[in-house]
Amino acid sequence: MLTTTDPRTGTVTDTVLDATAPEQTDAVVRAAQAAFDELATRDRGWRAGLLDALADALDADRAALVEVADRETGLGPARLDGEVSRAAFQFRLFAEAVREGGYLEAAIDHGGQTALGPAPEIRRLLVPIGPVAVFGSSNFPFAFSVAGGDTASALAGGNPVVLKAHSSHLETSARSFAVLSAAASAYGAPDGVLGIVYGTGAGGALVSHPLVRAVGFTGSLGGGQALMDLIARRDEPIPFYGELSSLNPLVITPGAAAARGGEIADGLFGSFTLGSGQFCTKPGIAFVPNGADGDALVAHLVERTTDAAASVLLNARIATSFDEIRDRLVADGAVELLARGGSGADAAGAAAGFTAAGFTAAPTVLGVAARDITAEVAEEAFGPLVVVARYDTDADIFVALDAVPDSLTATVHSEPAEADAVNALVARLAPRVGRLVFDGYPTGVRVSWAQHHGGPWPATNSQHTSVGVSAIRRFLRPLAYQDAPESVLPAELRDDFRGIPRRVDGVLQLA
Structure with missing residues (x-):
């Protein structure tokens, strides 16, 4: 049985949680893969509604979430209440971005004669990558953990998420997961769209699982390096998006x-x-x-x-x-x-x-x-x-x-x-x-469209942000269709679709 510690007193208390066994981790990831297949049949409007439902659920359970997090982190009710607000805001901001659709980077180049001769038709947009593993951070039990920006951005991209609960706030993680999972189920999301594992061993098994397609991590440089080493030993390496260490002169x-x-x-x-x-x-x-x-x-x-x-x-x-x-x-x-x-x-x-x-x-x-x-x-x-x-x-x-x-x-x-x-x-x-x-101070990171929260190594190991709308880009990949029949094209790439910004034959067209 896992324990939780009150940092104010050092008091250690048993939880009702156990470390997740390897076979349980495998089952959680396989459920996420099944959910990914079903998510592919849902449109952007449905997905935006899911994100709004998750935000509403966090707001509704705010008092209980703050109470358990304060007991496990000592961060104080005022700070934690604000963090729940930030977590809910992130889900709603990504819902807005999903509805707007510009994040898809949709582009169409019609076939025909070009300066280089005859050319085929190419249509391109970004598509989800598959199950994403998200590791909660110690210092932000909501905004960078189970209910955090990595979870929100991965879901916004159309990917299920398997969470690794942080050992410093296990009960907060469990409560957050229960709130989000119940809201997803009530909304009609497929089983497995959210999953969670507990314990260091489960974290290693998670990043090593062949069905996991990317990892989001906020934590120490040593912890991130250990996960990157595990990923390097996979038969098929995957992206690791780590926020690791920063002195901030x-x-x-x-x-x-x-x-x-x-x-x-x-x-x-x-x-x-x-x-x-x-x-x-x-x-x-x-x-x-x-x-x-x-x-x-x-x-x-x-x-x-x-x-x-x-x-x-x-x-x-x-x-x-x-x-x-x-x-x-x-x-x-x-x-x-x-x-x-x-x-x-x-x-x-x-x-x-x-x-x-x-x-x-x-x-x-x-x-x-x-x-x-x-x-x-x-x-x-x-x-x-x-x-x-x-x-x-x-x-x-x-x-x-x-x-x-x-x-x-x-x-x-x-x-x-x-x-x-x-x-x-x-x-x-x-x-x-x-x-x-x-003429300001770096603490306090605005969650917005223009924000970039990242930096060169060892601050992070990628060129992407973990805060703001463009964080969604980490969990998407480009897919181009060449001379494809219209029947196989996503709606956003069809000629008569006008619902999102697109670049058509080099010209940006607004929705």
Whole structure:
């Protein structure tokens, strides 16, 4: 029997869940394949309705979902309620995208004479790939887990989903799955459109199963690498879409430090401590200019951090890793401990309901000269820790960035008079990240049509996003029809269809 742990207290409780046996995993995947065959007979309108029904079900069960998730994650009702809203919003956004149909990238080139001679007719669109395995993340029990964006985007593409529940919130995963599964059944979806497995062994069996066609994963670099190794040993390798590790550098120019250093310090404190620093977009390193203005900014950040309370971490593994990285960095002669959560931390922690037996971390600020940054200093610490890197010139930043792993985001705080310097910074940062943030903070990822949540390795291992409408592209493949009779064409590729945007003979035609 599997257990669940309250991170506030460390209390371990038995669940009613067992690790999924290999034969059970096989049955779940085969049911997903059968559902895939039936989904092929349903149109986009039906699929959009399914997504809306799943969103409605999450809203209807909101209170119970938040209650169980708070017990297993310690993230607090307000944060979790907002996350349920985000999960429901994602399903509805993908329903909108499915109805609009532009994601199909439909294109028609009529046959006939061309500049290269006679040519056949080609009609092309994107089609679903088959059962998708989705691994829930520890830090987002709804938005990146059973009810998360990978699930929503895979279903939107017409693919069944088999979920691997995260060990940090097993009961939340089970409750989320029960809510979604019941709603899918009530809507008339085929059995197997959603499935779930539990346990590390089941996760390995899932990605190794020959009927699974892609994997969505949000988690540690080590965990992702282990799954990629399993996929590489398959007879037929499949796409692995992993969001893995990110330091998210933040640069503060001299002009910004002078104009609004205190404001930036407050924003940086709020960003690196948000969710106990357990966001993949947390700014883990901040470049601050040397001089009086930079000193004042850092002093304000130190004051905020020293007065801050400890906060709950999601599990023992994260807590242990956080302590090890912090202590190793402080032991490095080049790195200085500037601030750690102060004397109010213990009392505040007790008031929040966690004890010494739980998993906690005090906000921490470390300092280093930008020229002394190494790969070891630039290791991601999952938790409320930021490294302040002091620099004299932009050249110091450019050298330091060579030691910083590529990331999901980079942020620049500047003033209008520094446009030339900012352009030079952007030229260095843009190849290293998937999203550039200006005069803001990277935590808080908008779910929208234009969003890109991804980045070069090791942030992710693909060019795709895991947030926003284009996340659906991961779970689709192109299929072209050459000189096909109309009777075999999907409706969206027939001449008289006008319901979606299409490119016809090179000309974009709107619906």
